[in-house]
Structure formats: structure tokens, C-alpha cells
Amino acid sequence: xxxxxxxxxxxxxxxxxxxxxxxxxxxxxxxxxxxxxxxxxxxxxxxxxxxxxxxxxxxxxxxxxxxxxxxxxxxxxxxxxxxxxxxxxxxxxxxxxxxxxxxxxxxxxxxxxxxxxxxxxxxxxxxxxxxxxxxxxxxxxxxxxxxxxxxxxxxxxxxxxxxxxxxxxxxxxxxxxxxxxxxxxxxxxxxxxxxxxxxxxxxxxxxxxxxxxxxxxxxxxxxxxxxxxxxxxxxxxxxxxxxxxxxx
Amino acid sequence: xxxxxxxxxxxxxxxxxxxxxxxxxxxxxxxxxxxxxxxxxxxxxxxxxxxxxxxxxxxxxxxxxxxxxxxxxxxxxxxxxxxxxxxxxxxxxxxxxxxxxxxxxxxxxxxxxxxxxxxxxxxxxxxxxxxxxxxxxxxxxxxxxxxxxxxxxxxxxxxxxxxxxxxxxxxxxxxxxxxxxxxxxxxxxxxxxxxxxxxxxxxxxxxxxxxxxxxxxxxxxxxxxx
Numbered sequence: 001x002x003x004x005x006x007x008x009x010x011x012x013x014x015x016x017x018x019x020x021x022x023x024x025x026x027x028x029x030x031x032x033x034x035x036x037x038x039x040x041x042x043x044x045x046x047x048x049x050x051x052x053x054x055x056x057x058x059x060x061x062x063x064x065x066x067x068x069x070x071x072x073x074x075x076x077x078x079x080x081x082x083x084x085x086x087x088x089x090x091x092x093x094x095x096x097x098x099x100x101x102x103x104x105x106x107x108x109x110x111x112x113x114x115x116x117x118x119x120x121x122x123x124x125x126x127x128x129x130x131x132x133x134x135x136x137x138x139x140x141x142x143x144x145x146x147x148x149x150x151x152x153x154x155x156x157x158x159x160x161x162x163x164x165x166x167x168x169x170x171x172x173x174x175x176x177x178x179x180x181x182x183x184x185x186x187x188x189x190x191x192x193x194x195x196x197x198x199x200x201x202x203x204x205x206x207x208x209x210x211x212x213x214x215x216x217x218x219x220x221x222x223x224x225x226x227x228x229x230x231x232x233x234x235x236x237x238x239x240x241x242x243x244x245x246x247x248x
Numbered sequence: 249x250x251x252x253x254x255x256x257x258x259x260x261x262x263x264x265x266x267x268x269x270x271x272x273x274x275x276x277x278x279x280x281x282x283x284x285x286x287x288x289x290x291x292x293x294x295x296x297x298x299x300x301x302x303x304x305x306x307x308x309x310x311x312x313x314x315x316x317x318x319x320x321x322x323x324x325x326x327x328x329x330x331x332x333x334x335x336x337x338x339x340x341x342x343x344x345x346x347x348x349x350x351x352x353x354x355x356x357x358x359x360x361x362x363x364x365x366x367x368x369x370x371x372x373x374x375x376x377x378x379x380x381x382x383x384x385x386x387x388x389x390x391x392x393x394x395x396x397x398x399x400x401x402x403x404x405x406x407x408x409x410x411x412x413x414x415x416x417x418x419x420x421x422x423x424x425x426x427x428x429x430x431x432x433x434x435x436x437x438x439x440x441x442x443x444x445x446x447x448x449x450x451x452x453x454x455x456x457x458x459x460x461x462x463x464x465x466x467x468x469x470x471x472x473x474x
Contacts, residue, residue, distance in 0.1 A: 006397065006456075007257075007395035009257060010258035010330065010394070011258060011331065011332065011457065012395075012456070013394070013395060013456040027439075028438060028439030029438075029439030029458070029461055031410055031428070031438075031440050031443075032397075032409070032410055032413045032458075033399065033408060033409040033410065033413065034408050035407060035408070036406035036408055036445065038408075039429065039430070040428045040435070040438045040440055041429060041438070065438035065440065077397070077454075079394065079456045081458060081461035081462050081464070081465045082462065082465060083258070083394075083457065083462065102465070212466070212469045213469050215466065215469065216466060216468075216469025217469075217470075219466070219470060220470050223470055
């Protein structure tokens with residue numbers, strides 16, 4: 001299997017070249033195009049299903065698909081739904097990674113994926129059922145980000161603070177605490193940062209240069225959420241028009 | 249007429265250099281800036297548009313014409329979405345079918361008409377799926393949500409493309425709409441739903457982002473902050 005990253009940056013897309021019989025797992029809806037030798041299988045894997053069930057009860061959706069080159073060699077093009085970069089992480093079987101749920105794009109078949117609820121953090125993460133993916137095994141994993149992906153390497157004992165909206169992935173063995181951004185409650189919120197994660201090295205952190213919540217509130221004022229707008233679809237199908245249609 | 253691409257990638261724009269009396273057609277509201285010698289005309293083209301496009305589909309599709317009436321000048325155009333622009337030179341032999349958000353601009357002798365895709369309309373999940381048919385001779389500017397990726401299909405070669413990622417394809421290249429997977433359930437649990445199966449020869453232009461998926465994703469973050 002070969003992987004090629006195209007259009008790196010905001011418009012990134014991945015091409016997987018599969019030999020006959022090879023398969024990849026991908027986030028639901030991520031397929032852009034593929035050879036006619038490739039088959040789409042929507043079924044969820046046995047072990048993961050249980051975890052998915054729990055995830056569904058907590059109001060989260062997470063589906064995979066499997067794309068398999070059943071009838072011969074073939075290509076698959078995959079892209080994330082957010083505007084941002086894609087990064088291929090190579091796992092050697094010794095380190096598991098925790099991945100924020102929007103951060104997973106695809107992986108080789110040998111990679112194992114399970115869901116994990118972060119109960120302690122749940123309350124802190126502003127009412128969002130904060131469930132994450134745990135990714136292990138040996139092989140390649142493609143992560144996606146909103147904006148660029150930035151890597152930070154922490155030395156043993158080194159501490160580092162990351163805004164929770166910017167987290168993409170971190171090694172499962174790393175511990176982190178959730179805390180106020182500032183010493184005082186008021187300045188934590190007037191600063192706009194609210195709660196942050198304090199990580200402790202050693203380890204490699206991946207974060208994204210844009211924050212979906214911040215972007216959401218930035219465009220919120222431009223996207224009036226009214227029922228009446230759904231009847232007349234916007235002219236030219238503009239970006240905001242589509243958002244309006246879907247939001248109603 | 250000359251044209252050039254600026255800031256290729258997410259923030260692309262295109263600049264057209266017009267001699268006196270030359271004109272271009274452009275998507276409504278695409279003008280970013282222009283010389284004072286250029287006049288904007290909002291009128292829609294001849295008979296083709298009057299009826300078909302809007303009345304049948306309930307969709308709106310407007311052009312503007314930008315004409316260098318009072319001397320040479322230039323026009324800067326940009327699409328409404330973040331993404332790339334691709335310039336195609338049409339020689340009059342190939343017509344392209346273009347998904348309605350994919351048209352940005354064309355020079356004088358580019359012909360644009362609307363076409364209903366009745367057969368697939370229902371399948372395309374309730375979206376009034378109407379497309380543009382673009383031919384003639386000149387430069388055509390296509391715009392995409394994300395990058396524009398070109399796929400060259402050899403004669404007889406087949407390729408499957410997610411319908412939301414389609415930008416343009418030659419009108420002579422045939423395609424069928426089908427379920428993404430053999431079974432109905434897996435077609436939907438896979439998240440792919442319907443796809444288009446193209447058969448070469450032909451050059452197909454696709455975009456690396458899907459506006460519906462993006463909207464669905466950002467929706468959660470827009471509604472949450474009330």
C-alpha cells in the first residue's frame with residue numbers, strides 16, 4: 001500500500017494505492033473518488049461495535065467504512081470534511097494514540113480503533129460529550145485537522161498547555177490535567193481561553209491551528225438560523241447558503 | 249484576452265485583462281475589483297436562461313457581464329467559497345457539464361446553458377440537481393471547494409466519484425448513478441450514499457472538499473453557541 005498526500009494545506013487530499021485484497025478503514029463519507037476495483041463496505045467491526053453502541057447512547061456518531069480492492073489493484077481518494085491539513089502517523093505497535101473524534105481520517109487495516117469516553121473531562125468540555133478514539137497497532141494512520149497540524153515534542157517532565165479546542169492527538173500514556181487558563185476564574189473567561197489541558201512529557205502532541213468552536217461563533221452571526229430560509233435555497237449555492245439549509 | 253491565476257489554493261482569485269469592448273461573463277457577485285473603464289451588466293443571457301433554469305428547478309442562476317466599454321481594463325474575480333480556480337481553454341470541440349457552483353467566469357465566446365438532470369434528480373437526495381452545459385471557444389474559469397483534482401480516464405476505464413465532489417466532466421463522458429456499496433444498508437452506514445460511475449475516455453474535474461459534509465460538521469459549532 002502506498003499513500004500520497006496531495007494539495008497539502010487547507011485542501012489536502014490523500015491517495016491510497018491498494019494492491020488486490022488490501023483494504024483501508026476510513027471515516028464515514030470521506031471517499032472522494034475510487035477505482036471501480038474498490039468496494040465500499042459499511043459494516044462496523046465486531047469489537048468496535050460495542051464501543052460504538054455506547055458512543056451512540058451518549059449522542060455521538062462515529063461510523064467507519066472499509067474500502068477494499070476486491071477485484072484488483074486500485075486507488076482511493078480520501079478527504080476530510082473540515083478545511084485543513086492531513087498528516088500520516090506511523091505507529092510501530094508500542095505507542096497508542098488518543099485522537100479527538102474529528103481528527104481521524106483513515107488507517108491501514110492492521111490499525112485497531114476503539115472508542116473511549118473521557119468521563120472526568122466530560123463535564124469540563126462545555127457539555128459536549130467528549131469521547132475520543134484510541135488508536136493502536138502497527139501501520140499508518142491519517143489524521144486530519146482544522147487548519148494546519150502542528151507537532152510539539154515534550155522532553156521528560158516538561159509541561160505544556162494546550163487549548164482544548166486545538167487538540168488533535170496525543171500518546172495514550174501521557175497524562176494531562178484540565179485546568180483554568182488563568183489563576184483566577186474571571187480572567188480565565190475574560191481572556192477567552194476558558195479551560196485548557198496541561199500535558200506532561202515525554203511525548204509528541206499534535207494540535208490544529210484553528211478551533212472549530214471559535215470559527216462557529218465567528219460565522220454564527222452571518223448564518224441566521226431561521227426556518228423560513230429553508231424554502232428558498234440560496235442563489236448560486238453559496239457556502240453560507242448551504243449551511244443555512246442544513247442548519248434549519 | 250489574457251488571464252492569470254492569483255494566490256492559487258484556498259484563496260485563489262483570477263484576473264482578466266480586457267481590450268476595449270471585450271467582455272466576460274461571471275458568476276453573480278464574483279467581482280472583487282475592476283478598472284473604471286469596465287461596465288457591469290446584470291442581465292441574463294438570451295432565451296436559454298429565461299425559462300428553463302429557474303422555473304423548473306426553483307434554483308437561481310444569474311450571470312453578470314463585465315464589459316470594457318470605455319477602454320481596456322482588468323477585472324479581478326473570486327469565488328464565494330474557499331478553494332481553487334482552474335482555467336480551461338475550450339476549442340469548440342468539447343462541451344463540459346459543470347455542477348452549478350463550479351462556474352466562475354468565461355470569456356465572450358464561451359456559451360453557457362442550463363440543463364436539468366431529470367433522471368438522477370430524485371437520487372441526488374432532494375437537491376434540485378441542475379447543471380450547466382458549457383461550450384464555445386475561449387477561457388473558462390472553474391471554481392472548487394478545496395483543491396481541483398483532474399482525472400484522465402483512458403477509453404473504457406471506470407472511476408467512481410462521490411457526487412458532492414464533482415465539478416465538471418465532458419458532456420460526452422457517460423456516467424451512471426449508483427449506490428456506493430452493493431447493499432442499501434452499507435451504502436448509508438458507509439456515509440457515501442450515492443456515487444457516480446464514469447466511463448472513459450474523458451477528463452473529470454473533482455474538488456477535494458464536500459460542502460454538505462463541511463456544513464454538517466460546522467453546524468454543530470454554530471448552533472451550540474447561542
